[in-house]
Amino acid sequence: MGSRRRTRTWRWRNNPLRRREDLLEAWTVVIVWAVMALGGVAVGAATAHAAAGLFAGQRAERHAVGAVLLGDVPGTSAGTGSSRDRVAARVRWTDHDGTVRTVRTWVVAGAKTGERVVIWTDGRGAVVAEPPDRTDAAVEAGLLAVGSAFAFAGLVHGAGAVVRWRLDRRRFDRWDREGELAGPLWGHRTG
Structure with missing residues (x-):
């Protein structure tokens, strides 16, 4: 258990091998999940409220x-x-x-x-x-809410994936530069 916990949280510990990109990636994951959860609920609730109001207006007008x-x-x-x-x-x-x-x-x-x-x-x-009756309106509003929450979560997840991809690119570029600097110090190469 202790070994798994250390493996999972290595980006958070003070470690000489941890790079700035590692810490940024860890924070990006936390922020993306928080925004997906909280923002998805808010977007879904707002969509359900708007749809319920629209359907109630249709029932009143028609x-x-x-x-x-x-x-x-x-x-x-x-x-x-x-x-x-x-x-x-x-x-x-x-x-x-x-x-x-x-x-x-x-x-x-x-x-x-x-x-x-x-x-x-x-x-x-x-x-x-x-116009839809109250039951059909509630079901449709619920489906619209779930759909909009998932769409919002998908957009946030996609934005987080782009940020993580950029961090990976920066990490790979740094490894390439450091490899070029350290390469001559490794001595004789075989092959």
Whole structure:
């Protein structure tokens, strides 16, 4: 146990073989891990908060409206018969100010002329997608948070890898220079 601990922490000890680059690399690793952990949590929380606010705004702004289908809608070509299959069709509805509107939107496949369908409109009366319910919004906000946290951690890890690569280059250059200085002192070379 004691030997493993000494091996792992050799960069931190006062050692005549430790170079400045070794200490900088050790601090770089500590800083990168700290920024990845703390910054990833902060970025993820900020993303989740922003996404939850956006979805709540969509739920508040969008309203379900009853509309009438203006023509028969063909069934799906695949013949799956699923209630989730959607086809574009024309519908008509009366807006809250009494204006009759007609638009082409997605409706359930296989619907017949005159059937009532539900569409969603925003505050301006434009047809929009149905807003996510609270559960779907929470799941999507969570996934966005995790994705943004990992993206942030990946960027920080990449920056740390670049710093460590530069330190390695400096270390190799110093070894080359010191080898050139010490080479003649080694005496007779074989070969």
